[in-house]
Amino acid sequence: MILEVAIMKIKPELISKFEAVFPKAATISASTPGYISHELQRCVETRGKYFYMIRWESIEAHEVNFRQSPRRDEFRKLLGEFWAEPNFTEHFEPVTGDRI
């Protein structure tokens, strides 16, 4: 399992509208083969900063099934106007031995 973390910075005047439109965009990601689940997390300290965290079965599910499909454009068409700057995205893998 892979965790994608996309840091989104939203234009301050569009925050309410972003949160209202987001669920529709999330359904586009969720329709991708290899999608597992997602969370949208709002930063407490920095207004307009969000972590969009998606669990994928593999990096390919995100990089190929999502990014190299029309879904990416549909997603951007819905959310692009809200972004104050380009998203910063990284992938993570769980450290499985992280507890005793």
Next chain:
Amino acid sequence: MILEVAIMKIKPELISKFEAVFPKAATISASTPGYISHELQRCVETRGKYFYMIRWESIEAHEVNFRQSPRRDEFRKLLGEFWAEPNFTEHFEPVTGDRI
């Protein structure tokens, strides 16, 4: 519920040792009143970068019950030697209407 994300950057030569010692440090956080769960996530793109993500019942659980207790020093005593730079920590709250 609050999500704490601590970004840890680990000295390259100490990565294996960090992952081996981490579970012991995690038990210190886990013993804090208000702790719910945690994940340690290893960045795929940047070697030595980790997201330590902890779910708390409230910000106070982290800020008071953990940070203003001897647990913080115990935690740092175990992991401090591995950090290449100070951790960057933020809190997030779930956007509950994030799906249709």
